[in-house]
Amino acid sequence: MSDYLLETRNLELAYGPFKAVAGVDLKVCAGTIHTVIGPNGAGKTSLFHCLTGERQATGGKILFNGQDIIRKPSHGRVALGMARSFQLTSLFQNLSVRENLRLAAQGRDGLGALNFWRSVEHKRSHWNTADQVLERLKLTARAETLAGELSHGQQRVLEVGMSICAKPTLLMLDEPTSGMGIDDIPVMTDLISDLGRDHTVLLIEHNMSIVMSISQRITVMSHGQILVEGTPDQVRNDARVRTAYLGEAA
Amino acid sequence: MLDLYLFQLLNGLGLGMIYFLIAVGLTIIFGLLNFVNFAHGAFFLLGAYLCYTAVAITGNFWLALLIAPLVVAALAWAVERLLIKRIYHLPHTFQILVTLGIALIIQEASVLIWGPVGKSIAVPPELRGVLIVGDFIYPYYRLFLIGFAALIGLGLWLLLERTRFGALVRAGSESTETVSLLGTNIFRLFSLTFALGVGLAGVAGVLFAPLRGAQPFVGPEILGIAFVVVVIGGMGSFGGALVGGLLVGVVQSMMTSLWPQGASLMIYGAMAAVILVRPYGLFGRA
């Protein structure tokens, strides 16, 4: 038994002979902000796909709260308390911000979402959750705006917001600052740090300053495997990490 | 008994070659333009009708075989310039609906011009008569059909594999952006390809005309078969259209003497099965 919230054992994702994820033992402790970094092609995204259920892993185990979820489809993992955001913004463009969040809150409702007779107005709890998240995202003023009409930075924030509506235990964020302008990034960093207080957060990130400032643990991947894992200081000073990013010559 | 099977088999091959021509046109259009053309069957019947008119005017089937597909292709080119080019960016479902509208218009226009009852076209005098081998008898025209369609197929293959145009079409199927960066007028490529694809359906219509005549309401049936062939063979695959076409043609032919409705059931059932089990068909790629 493990006291890790999320753990993988010898996780593998193979495309024919090529192994995008080649035996990964990831360990994420509850209550931490844990970032996965690595050069392009290291397998971060593939690992992420396995964890979210977007791709079916070809080997190993994924343990969430001790339960092997490797066979569970994406929507099933949400019910267990896992939630994710997308690297390429994936919102309900023609629906309002508030409705986007309400749908995300309703998503964990299981059978309640199948209710076809009562009005949507009826389940106040979802509306309340949406309003609370709106506050946290500081988007209350834009509640009725269509998601597609938000600025890119606001959309990225909403992306993250969608994932917390289901009151998850684990948040998995895929490059949350992707494409954000330099003024918007602090908003996201603050949000993630704030979220880290009451969620476990697993991030993929490229932006090193963010990674170093908010992470409690960092996993460095290379060639489908874990190269180094440790605190920001440990990782920063590790020679292997430098080599992996900058090549043998450095 | 064997003679009967051989007869039906040859019929099936002939039918299959016609299906191949229709399907390969559809698959080229889908491969390069990522466009679903629900009007394909309508252009087929237009080819048959134009053949009738050309024969009526000139008295010469061979001239009709040349002219009718060209007219169909020209019409397709015009439709592409006017309408189709506006809807490339739309999802497939919108393309389906628009081309459905075009098909309706062509179908009704055909009845308007040529009347509701079908027209028959005589087999050209050079090809009348039958081949006799021992006890086996087979019409010359049907043999010609197989050969000529194969010739067109070969010509098409050479066009796609050995010419610059063909290379552009094949490259464009992979990435239209790259091809346009190479300096090609991508819009002209699209129009030409659309015209070519539809023109092939026109040729099929002309070849088919002496067999069953020109009918105004065969569009949906032909379209259905074309899609079955393309699905079974694989969207965007030349070889798939050939193998798929022959398969469907032979099955249909063999079953027609036994149980006609069964043939259709089997064919559409096969289409559904392929989509469910192996959507890329026999030769299609991911």
Add this chain to the structure above:
Amino acid sequence: MSEKNPLPVKGRTPALLLLVLASLVALPLVLPSATLATEILIFALAALACNLLLGYTGLLSFGQGIFFGVGAYGAALLMIHLKWGMFSALLGAAVFGAFLALLVGALAIRRKGIYFVMLTLAFSQMAYFLAYTLSGWTGGDNGLLDVPRPNIEIAGHVLVDLADPRHFYVFVAVLFLLIFAGALRVIRSPFGSTLLAIRENETRAAAIGYDTRHFKILVFMLSGAITGIAGALYAMLLHFAPLSNIDLMMSENILIMTIVGGTGSLFGSLLGAGAIVVLGDVLSELWPRWLMLLGAILILVVVFMRGGLWGGLAELGKRLRPSRPSADKIPAKTKETL
């Protein structure tokens, strides 16, 4: 597309139902015959059911004719052979429709996009040829003749005589109103909001916890049930269940009515059905080739006027009304995803 905005405002439902009621009352007065008016309502039901799939869930189904035909055959056979009455026959038609929709839907949704469409097409053709072949049940090419139209009775006493076309119209109108109100409720429910989410972005919907397959199958079944009822009513209207009920052209007609009326608008289904049925009736006398016009209309609507007739009316309404501060309503974009 006004009804695309899923934020339900309490005031709108009664207004919409009143509009429907007004239309139902006006229809037989404006049209030359009650039979024509009934036909419009029957196809409006079919278009409404198609809209649930197309406008609200984003599924383009060429298989609606399957459910329409099965409903017609089913009800006819139940009434002819088992002597079932009006309501039981309609219930039977709904069950048959829902069941076929379960089969078709469960298989078809395994694929998406163009492959989904083609699956529904293949199933539609298979159903047609099956119906042709099983002529013992369906009458094959000739169809089922002498389909009864049972009166509404209790213990043998006739409550309402439905042989009179005007009485039958009222009956169908009441049914339509009930089904319309029901559909409206479904749209405004959590289930309905999820359908919209699936249409907007299915990947996202799955990622936030919805098992999209369940939702798709359920809406298919609902659509199949309503379409089955429509088919049954049609058979009772004509006293005849032809093979054409189940052929591809029927599926296409239903789709055209849905689109012309306005996908994503329930009331649009009534508009679309009304327009197409009237057009067909009026024009087919004058000009047998009126389908050409239909083809042109379809192209125009899809390319230029995505919101269909309902969208057009809504636009008109907006232009005619004096400008107000748009405090509470953000006009929904006419951008549509299929």
